[in-house]
Amino acid sequence: MAEREPDDLQDDIIERAAEDYRKRIEAGGNPGALKKWAEQYGVSRYRLMRRLKGIGPRRDRIPVNRKLSEAQEAALVQYIRDMDDIGTSIRIDQVANVANHILATDWPEDTGEPLIVHKVWPKRF
Numbered sequence: 001m002a003e004r005e006p007d008d009l010q011d012d013i014i015e016r017a018a019e020d021y022r023k024r025i026e027a028g029g030n031p032g033a034l035k036k037w038a039e040q041y042g043v044s045r046y047r048l049m050r051r052l053k054g055i056g057p058r059r060d061r062i063p064v065n066r067k068l069s070e071a072q073e074a075a076l077v078q079y080i081r082d083m084d085d086i087g088t089s090i091r092i093d094q095v096a097n098v099a100n101h102i103l104a105t106d107w108p109e110d111t112g113e114p115l116i117v118h119k120v121w122p123k124r125f
Contacts (some may be wrong), residue, residue, distance in 0.1 A: 011057055018048060021034075095122035
């Protein structure tokens with residue numbers, strides 16, 4: 001069995017704390033101060049408060065500035081792997097060119113100019 005990441009374990013604890021807090025309220029009980037409830041479970045009260053409001057962990061959110069969809073990213077990764085398999089290394093500017101080609105190909109024609117990735121994007125990819 002794969003070992004779980006510490007953040008996953010922390011998320012499980014926060015989720016359990018939020019669930020127990022909601023159950024206490026539904027049962028008509030007073031769960032007490034959120035700060036004490038968080039201390040009891042050993043979690044941040046701010047993270048617990050966000051979970052109670054229905055806000056999930058940040059790592060599960062899709063970044064606002066994301067250029068490629070998951071399918072487009074998978075296609076780019078496959079292209080890079082294919083190039084590696086045939087023994088050809090791909091330069092950073094080529095990664096940007098391929099990403100821009102993918103974006104242009106999938107861009108609807110009636111919505112103006114397609115998105116592009118800039119020269120530093122491949123370094124963070």
